[in-house]
Amino acid sequence: xxxxxxxxxxxKISWRIIPFIMLLYFIAFLDRVNVGFAAIHMxxxxxxxxxxxxxxxxxxFIGYFLFEVPSNLALEKFGARLWIARVMxxxxxISGAMAFVQGPxxxxxxxxxxxxxxxxxxxGIILYLSYWFPAKSRAQVTALFMAAAPxxxxxxxxxxxxxxxxxxxxxxxxxxxxxxxxxxxxxILGVVVLFYMTDRPEKAKWLEPEEREWLSGTMNAERAAxxxxxxxxxxxxxxxxxxxxxxxxxxxxxxxGLYTLGIWAPQMLNALGLTSFQTGLVNAIPPIFAVIAxxxxxxxxxxxxxxxxxxTLACLAAGLGLFFxxxxxxxxxxxxxxxxxxxGVSAAKPPLWSMPTMFLSGSAAATGIATINSLxxxxxxxxxxxxxxxxxxxxxxxxxxxxxxxxxxxxxxxTLIIAGTARKDVPAPTSTAIQKG
Numbered sequence: 001x002x003x004x005x006x007x008x009x010x011x012k013i014s015w016r017i018i019p020f021i022m023l024l025y026f027i028a029f030l031d032r033v034n035v036g037f038a039a040i041h042m043x044x045x046x047x048x049x050x051x052x053x054x055x056x057x058x059x060x061f062i063g064y065f066l067f068e069v070p071s072n073l074a075l076e077k078f079g080a081r082l083w084i085a086r087v088m089x090x091x092x093x094i095s096g097a098m099a100f101v102q103g104p105x106x107x108x109x110x111x112x113x114x115x116x117x118x119x120x121x122x123x124g125i126i127l128y129l130s131y132w133f134p135a136k137s138r139a140q141v142t143a144l145f146m147a148a149a150p151x152x153x154x155x156x157x158x159x160x161x162x163x164x165x166x167x168x169x170x171x172x173x174x175x176x177x178x179x180x181x182x183x184x185x186x187x188i189l190g191v192v193v194l195f196y197m198t199d200r201p202e203k204a205k206w207l208e209p210e211e212r213e214w215l216s217g218t219m220n221a222e223r224a225a226x227x228x229x230x231x232x233x234x235x236x237x238x239x240x241x242x243x244x245x246x247x248x249x250x251x252x253x254x255x256x257g258l259y260t261l262g263i264w265a266p267q268m269l270n271a272l273g274l275t276s277f278q279t280g281l282v283n284a285i286p287p288i289f290a291v292i293a294x295x296x297x298x299x300x301x302x303x304x305x306x307x308x309x310x311x312t313l314a315c316l317a318a319g320l321g322l323f324f325x326x327x328x329x330x331x332x333x334x335x336x337x338x339x340x341x342x343x344g345v346s347a348a349k350p351p352l353w354s355m356p357t358m359f360l361s362g363s364a365a366a367t368g369i370a371t372i373n374s375l376x377x378x379x380x381x382x383x384x385x386x387x388x389x390x391x392x393x394x395x396x397x398x399x400x401x402x403x404x405x406x407x408x409x410x411x412x413x414x415t416l417i418i419a420g421t422a423r424k425d426v427p428a429p430t431s432t433a434i435q436k437g
Contacts, residue, residue, distance in 0.1 A: 002214075009211045013132055016206065018144050020196060021125050024088065025148035027185045028121055030156040031095040032060065033262030034182055035111070037160040037280070038098070038175035040270050045173055046103050054388020056107040057263045058381035061255075063115030068374030069367055071120025072127060079199040080128045083120065085190045090117040092186030099176040123373040126353055127365060131200055132215070134222060135354070136302065143298030143350035150287035150294065150346050153262065156182075157287075160266075161280020174276070244368045246418045247355060250311065251376025253411030254352070256383030257318050257345045260404045261286075263384045265338060268397055272331050285335055286342040293343035298350035308419040310351040312412045318344025319408035326401040344408075352415075379407065 035042075035057055043053050075083040094114045101107045125145060133141045160178055167174035198204050201215040265286075270279045293314075301310040321340030328334045356368045387400035 005210065005214050006218075009207070009215050010133075010137070012207060012211065013201075013204075013215070014141070017129075017132060018141065021128075021145050022148040022151075024084070024189060024193070025122070025125070025145060026152045026155075027189060028088075028091070028118060029149045029152040029262075030160075030182055031091060031114075031186060032118065033153070033259070034156065034160050034178060035098070036263040036266045037157070037164060037276070038178060039263075039267055040175075040276055040279070041164060041167070041173060042101065042175045045175070046101055046107070048104060048107060050388040050392040051385075052104050052107075052388075054263075054385040054391075056104065056111050057388075058259075058383075058385040059108055059111040060115035060118075061259075061377045061380040063112040063117075064119045064377050064380075065115075065374045067116045067119035068123065068377075069370040072123050072370035073367065075120055075124040075127065080124060081193060081197040081199050084124060084128075084197060085193040087118060087121045087124070088186050088190030088193060091121075092183045092190060093117075095186065096180050096183030098183075099172075099179040119374070120370070123369040126369050126373075130365065131219065134218060139298045139302045139307075139350045139354040140295075142353050143294050146346070146349050146353075147291045147294050149258075150290035150342060152287075153342075154284045154287040154291070157266070157283040158277070158280040161275075161277040161283075164276040164280075241364075241368060243418060243421075244356065244371050245375070246414055247352065248372045248375035249414050250315075250352060250411045250418070251372055252379035252382075253315060253407040253409075254318070254345050254348050255377045255379035256404050256407045257322065257341060257379075259380035260322070260383040260387055260401070261338065261341060261345070264387050264397065268325075268334065269331075272334065274331075282331070282335060286338040287346075289339045290342035290346035294346040294350060297347035301351040301354070307351040307355055308415055311348050311415045314344045314348035314351075315408045315412040315415065316344070318348065319405040319412070320344075322401045322405035322408065326398040326405070348411075355418075383407070 039048070039053055039057075042048065043050075048056070071083070071087070091114060094110060094117050098110050098114070101110060126142065129138060129141055129145065160182070163178035163181060164174035166172075166177040169177065198206070201207070201212060201219060204212055204215075207215065266279050266283055269282050270276070274282060297310060297314065301307060318341050321337050321342075321344060325334060325337035325341065328337050353369075356365065356372060383404045386403050387397060390400035390403065391397055
């Protein structure tokens, strides 16, 4: 009876939660990286050099960094429903305001504010999943959620490219139409969150009493086991645990790779002679492979209980792809290199995000996850900015891509170091997955 009950509950919560949070992340990621498409024409229209654009695009992650931990603590206090709704509505308003950029200063301000507004969304959802899904299935669930990022690029790229073709309609540039129209879904979904999202299993009226009792009991038992094994609840511990800081460094490299793609790949492809719409179509190809790689890789990670090598090999694959992209000259070669980068970066993230909740719980988990995300996402500042600086000084993307590739190799090395220390320091039974790595 318990096996049948477990399957029924997991099926219900999966269908209720996963498609919806994927839709939210789809819109979040689209609004985060559509600036890469806007830049094809916006940079010339408002006077942004490659270094100015790279710096401004990366400022998103400075705002993200400063407000990430407070935002995740607010989610823990006020509940996911209210806080995620707040996040979405504010980021929708600011994303739409990007249509009115006049030059470097307004570009810098709005990108910073967009990062501050969106801070807390991603780690908040990661924390939210830990309320609903047992640890044994969390990497696979996280992969489904995170698949929304490459799906957003795959589906959003042609849309963004098409919207750029609206140039001149009602006196607006195409990139202005793109920012406004792509911001509207965030505002609508922010309201929907208030009526659809449920904070905790105990409040899930859409579950039968027996189902609700089983899920609540299972998740409470898991938290109790972590407490007994020595999982930390301390907010300070969540921010300063050496494993959290090391995972932040790993995530730094993956973020540098991910946002180098999101912000610069459209311009790399456009420079090969493609139109805006053709750029959108071609840019949609690599993320399709990323979705497949992310799901199959995380499923294998859950099935084997291994995390370390799943992160390490994926980071190395992404670094290799960036290295190839640095000297690729044909469209086919560039696309193949971008496929490898997309697949590697996307596949690394779900097993990586399964690690923090193995040794942190409660408020420590909230701060630990937010710390990893906020520090790690600074790679989203460093990578794109470095690309812009190097491109402006050399006239080429080549050495900038090599630099970001080296950050991914560093992520792989740090992951192996974490595994070595985990064998000595992390108490069983919560360290099994790391120890196997």
